[in-house]
Amino acid sequence: MPPKKTREQRQNVIVTLPAEVIAKRNKRHLDELERSNYTETNDFAGLGEDGGDDGTKGSSRGRDRQTISDKRKLKMPGTSRAATKKKSTYAVREALLYRKNLSTLIANSKLEELPSEVPTYLTAVTIRPTYPPRLLCSQKLNPYAPRASDFLSNISNFNIIESTLREGEQFANAFFDTKTKIAIAKALDAFGVEYIELTSPAASEQSRADCEAICKLGLKAKILTHIRCHMDDARIAVETGVDGVDVVIGTSSFLREFSHGKDMAYITKTAIEVIEFVKSKGIEVRFSSEDSFRSDLVDLLSIYQTVDKIGVNRVGIADTVGCANPRQVYDLVRTLRGVVGCDIEIHLHNDTGMAIANAYTALEAGATHIDTSVLGIGERVGITPLGGLVACLYAANPEYVKSKYNLSMLREIENLVAEAVEVNIPFMNPITGYCAFTHKAGIHAKAILNNPSTYEILKPEDFGLTRYVSIGHRLTGWNAVKSRVEQLGLQLTDAEIKDATAKIKELADVRTQSMDDVDSLLRVYHSGIQSGELAVGQKEALDRLLKKHRDQAQGRESSPSRERED
Numbered sequence: 001m002p003p004k005k006t007r008e009q010r011q012n013v014i015v016t017l018p019a020e021v022i023a024k025r026n027k028r029h030l031d032e033l034e035r036s037n038y039t040e041t042n043d044f045a046g047l048g049e050d051g052g053d054d055g056t057k058g059s060s061r062g063r064d065r066q067t068i069s070d071k072r073k074l075k076m077p078g079t080s081r082a083a084t085k086k087k088s089t090y091a092v093r094e095a096l097l098y099r100k101n102l103s104t105l106i107a108n109s110k111l112e113e114l115p116s117e118v119p120t121y122l123t124a125v126t127i128r129p130t131y132p133p134r135l136l137c138s139q140k141l142n143p144y145a146p147r148a149s150d151f152l153s154n155i156s157n158f159n160i161i162e163s164t165l166r167e168g169e170q171f172a173n174a175f176f177d178t179k180t181k182i183a184i185a186k187a188l189d190a191f192g193v194e195y196i197e198l199t200s201p202a203a204s205e206q207s208r209a210d211c212e213a214i215c216k217l218g219l220k221a222k223i224l225t226h227i228r229c230h231m232d233d234a235r236i237a238v239e240t241g242v243d244g245v246d247v248v249i250g251t252s253s254f255l256r257e258f259s260h261g262k263d264m265a266y267i268t269k270t271a272i273e274v275i276e277f278v279k280s281k282g283i284e285v286r287f288s289s290e291d292s293f294r295s296d297l298v299d300l301l302s303i304y305q306t307v308d309k310i311g312v313n314r315v316g317i318a319d320t321v322g323c324a325n326p327r328q329v330y331d332l333v334r335t336l337r338g339v340v341g342c343d344i345e346i347h348l349h350n351d352t353g354m355a356i357a358n359a360y361t362a363l364e365a366g367a368t369h370i371d372t373s374v375l376g377i378g379e380r381v382g383i384t385p386l387g388g389l390v391a392c393l394y395a396a397n398p399e400y401v402k403s404k405y406n407l408s409m410l411r412e413i414e415n416l417v418a419e420a421v422e423v424n425i426p427f428m429n430p431i432t433g434y435c436a437f438t439h440k441a442g443i444h445a446k447a448i449l450n451n452p453s454t455y456e457i458l459k460p461e462d463f464g465l466t467r468y469v470s471i472g473h474r475l476t477g478w479n480a481v482k483s484r485v486e487q488l489g490l491q492l493t494d495a496e497i498k499d500a501t502a503k504i505k506e507l508a509d510v511r512t513q514s515m516d517d518v519d520s521l522l523r524v525y526h527s528g529i530q531s532g533e534l535a536v537g538q539k540e541a542l543d544r545l546l547k548k549h550r551d552q553a554q555g556r557e558s559s560p561s562r563e564r565e566d
Helices: 007-012 019-036 089-095 098-108 178-191 205-215 231-237 253-258 264-280 297-309 326-337 355-365 386-396 398-404 407-421 442-450 478-488 494-508 515-531 539-565
Strands: 159-162 195-198 222-228 244-250 284-290 314-319 343-348 369-372
Touching (some): 159 386, 178 195, 178 205, 222 284, 244 253, 264 297, 355 386, 369 386, 442 478, 478 494, 494 515
Parallel strands (some): 159 369, 222 244, 244 284, 314 343
């Protein structure tokens, strides 16, 4: 009986297969890459049994693909008949395609000679290449993901379509006159958004005039307008001077029955007509379904494929009622990414509070454009908020986001829009909420003072803001009070600071102490220590000094009023 071969010997054995089998498997593997468009992991997840010439029979897709196997007996040179039994899938993988044939195919394509900006689908090699993979989108691996191929964040290849002046006009409180629209457009342009979307010029004469006025501002951002999938709207839109037209029509059974009453054949025919007309004017065009997540998937993919073939710049997915969750968003965008070659835009409503998470997930799945509005204003509870999305993207790739946008403009933009629609900026608003960078608990405060990264994923200074450590409450810690003592330039020992902190906590059990209250107490405590009137642990003496200070302050406040009466 021949000795068993070592792992190294098995790896060096060459398996001879018919050329047509190798050709079929090469074709099927490349077709699979074309559909899935992501970097495979080294687990060789992939193909099923040999199918027909079209390479589709017996194959599976995505993460559920089965490990390949081969039921034929393989003749290996230099082996006995006894050694020609069925080989394991490991031997098939080793000798069949991945390490030799696909790598050779990639080498022959001379990818390394292509400029780095040239996209390619050929990135699924099992041997790590010596050059960085060239993907359709810049991708960042999530180190915490169980399957790296499932978590690829395209956060370095996204564009923001800022829709405050379109979706935001549908907010219940919104009324933007021309002056306000221009101010908002200029602020968004200064912030650095790539696109600004405006209300359809077909909506009213004033909307048309406002659209033309903003187009004449010469902003760096591209100006888009949002229209129905109708030739009358398209003819008006292209005459305003916009850089692009966003076309939309409902595709769900709800909207087809109760809104426009058209079937998919009519929708497809009209979409082709409108898109070709807009393209003939030399401007961008996007086609979007409305209520995408309640539309039939076959209908969606069919119409997206159709408009992609005639050269649409982007296709759009819209969660019009806010019903989608991140898994559904990932699956739909992922599927669409394998069907169309154009950019993918996504518009997400926030009815269930998922808009930011869904937007980020869409980028992970291959979307390239995200619709936002300032403070998230829009129909009902609105859409993905600009500030919230920026916070999420900053946390993932701060240097890229800082280089892309003027982050210090965010607070100014939100104040401008909040005033225009007569609302307050929510206290829990990411970045600009009044307590976004406020730290209260003693443990938190101590850590923040030592290293802000302990409890901050966002750096306030990058947004032109400052952090605040709250110390006038019962949860305060002496380290936070010590920091304030040092800021005030007072000389107190740690024991004295701890004693003063105990008094602050005692007073805060009655009512929260303002920063002025805390500062006054610390100054009185310091003065008492310096004069010898006070020592650590002398509560009654401290109470007398504080009462004396309050009486003097009240006397000073009442003196000017008596003088005025005289």
